[in-house]
Amino acid sequence: MTVRPVIRRLGVGIAAGLAAVLALAGCSTGGDAVATGGDFQFVSPGGQTEIRYGDADRKKAPEIAGESLTEQGKRISVSDYAGKVVVVNLWGSWCGPCRGEADDLERVAAATKDSGVQFLGVNVKDDRSAAQDFVRNNGVTFPSLFDPPGRSLIGLKGYPRSTVPSTIVLDRQHRVAAVFLKPLLDTDLRPVVEQIAAEPA
Missing domain, CATH: 3.40.30.10 (Glutaredoxin)
Incomplete structure (x- = not known):
């Protein structure tokens, strides 16, 4: 196994993790933050x-x-x-x-x-x-x-x-x-x- 494929896989994993964090942040910020935050739990x-x-x-x-x-x-x-x-x-x-x-x-x-x-x-x-x-x-x-x-x-x-x-x-x-x-x-x-x-x- 070469270093380059490992780095590429790590890069994909980091990008996916970052996308998930941004998606979660999108649920709690922005123009509809009050409405979303007010949802019943x-x-x-x-x-x-x-x-x-x-x-x-x-x-x-x-x-x-x-x-x-x-x-x-x-x-x-x-x-x-x-x-x-x-x-x-x-x-x-x-x-x-x-x-x-x-x-x-x-x-x-x-x-x-x-x-x-x-x-x-x-x-x-x-x-x-x-x-x-x-x-x-x-x-x-x-x-x-x-x-x-x-x-x-x-x-x-x-x-x-x-x-x-x-x-x-x-x-x-x-x-x-x-x-x-x-x-x-x-x-x-x-x-x-x-x-x-x-x-x-």
Whole structure:
């Protein structure tokens, strides 16, 4: 082996490393630095299952969007509900606790919709017909995305997409205001949603 090929390989490695560093720097600097730096990154201190974020600590959620579960070909997104508090619930027809909390979520959705609150389900790891049966059998009236691989939540950095059911409450600016990594009763969720809905727009 000659010295020249070794130097060439080293040069390629250094160039690749420099490109990676510059790419990372590009994510945190420049004209969109504030927007990028403000992205939500999930952390659960001490493994907490209920996390609230004060106004100063809230970060903008990425767009959550996908195909409607019940209206094939129709796209639904959080941005469709501008100015509303959006309660995003991850669920699956195969999930026992999801069946247990379905009527609780419905009660809170009905009680808060006139306050500018919209519920949006994200159906994961599921079969479309089984998920549609779940919606019918449990009287779920709010829309859901049909998203078996959970791709619509990839932008929620660090969020445990395998935790089902779980619920994310977005304030009127669609910043993450609360996270529940557990099944919910209406008495758990309603006071939180009402408090966030009562905040100044």
